[in-house]
Amino acid sequence: MDVSCAFPTALDSPDHIALAERLGYHRAWVYDTPQQSPDVWMTLALAADRTERINLGPGVLVPSLRHPMVNAAATATLAALAPGRVAVAFGTGFSGRRAMGYGAVRWAFMESYLRAYRGLLRGETVEWEGARMRMLHPDGHAPARPVDVPILVGALGPKGNKVASELGDGLFATLQTPEFMKDYPWVAFLEWGTVLDEGEPTDSTHARSAAGPGWALSFHGAYEFGGPDAVRALPGGVEWLEVVEKTPEEHRHLTIHSGHCVDLNEADGAAWHAGGNSTLREVTLSGTRAEVRRKIDDYASRGVTEIVFQPCGPDVERELERFLDAAAG
Missing domain, CATH: 1.10.150 (DNA polymerase; domain 1)
Structure with missing residues (x-):
């Protein structure tokens, strides 16, 4: 299983991503939550400039927040800055929409959006909102099309599963472990928690x-x-x-x-x-080192291929180190 990390996008996220690279994390995802965060694409561009190996991506983009051309152009830019290191995840929006008073994006909209977004990256002319458009970037303004970037889809139910299986390269999941996770070759699962010391109470x-x-x-x-x-x-x-x-x-x-x-x-x-x-x-990936390791093994048995850990608290480095040590067993 790959061990990755995630960050609620902040001004220090590029430095935290560089730290995660030094520690050996596989990938760093950052959230698309504009109501509480700086811009996800700017943050990833800074991270690309400060790293050489770690994979990067927004996890997850909320389609309603940007026109598909805007996300396609941003994806192409990041792919040029970090070639071979970019993946993109899309979701219907939890905090990215509900914190602004909206409900989740409908799956019919997600399907249409992903088809347009994928078509743009392939260099095709697509139709969106009644207009036809294509990425017209000249040489030096973006990589030549097609821009091949894997896409994960955040899906928990049957409608999402259908869209993910048709238009995604894998699944991005959190909070729930649907049975259909086992049908995907790539499943990134986002978790929060901490490695507790032996005997440390949960209210410490x-x-x-x-x-x-x-x-x-x-x-x-x-x-x-x-x-x-x-x-x-x-x-x-x-x-x-x-x-x-x-x-x-x-x-x-x-x-x-x-x-x-x-x-x-x-x-x-x-x-x-x-x-x-x-x-x-029960509700986070928390426990002693051995307990965390057992939970990760359980996730692997359910189809998870990439565990994604978000550190919290004042000592991000300590949390990243302790989780990676527990994950390594």
Whole structure:
């Protein structure tokens, strides 16, 4: 299994990617979350300039955020800056859309978008929004077409599986492990967590800062996909809802997604201190070195070929080192 990393795109992400290369990580993915991040393509371009070996890619791009020509041109640019090191992942948008108050992209739109995007990279004339277009970049403005870059699709259900199998080179998954993962030769699975010391409790200061942001996704996801009742079923869920429901419904998504994948917001902190941290090992890739290794082996048995770890907390280097050591067994 390849061991890769991911970062919630920040101004220091290029330096963290260079660090990941020195440590031996296979690939670095960065998030397309403009409501809380600098531009994903600018960040990847800087990372390409500061690295030589590590593979790079946006994981995941949200189609509604950019015209397919814009993403095709950006992809071609990155492929020129880091030849042979680029992969691109697309998803329907979790924080990339829900944190701005929108629902997920429809799979019919995703299918049309990917067909147009792939056609542009091949140098074809495609139709989008009633107009015909083609990449017209002269020599020196982009690599010659076709630009061959593998594409992963973030899919968890049957509609997504259909699009991924027809238009993707692999699967980008997180939070759930659908059975159809075993049908793909390349499955990147995004996880959060931390390697705990022997005997370290799940409510330690280190566990909170390093694994808490990933743990909080269990609340964010439960609320978005299952509503308040799904959250109440979680330890600390009542306390989480008490904070969230102070905010008027039309602004509630701003409260929920504040600090997403970076830190615990007020509601997350309330749930953590109310005993919600007891689920840390269940909902994140957290545990002792041996426990983390066993979890990675379990993912491999389900079809995962690339484990993607996002470090959190004040000591990114320590988190990357300890996870890579655990993954190596």
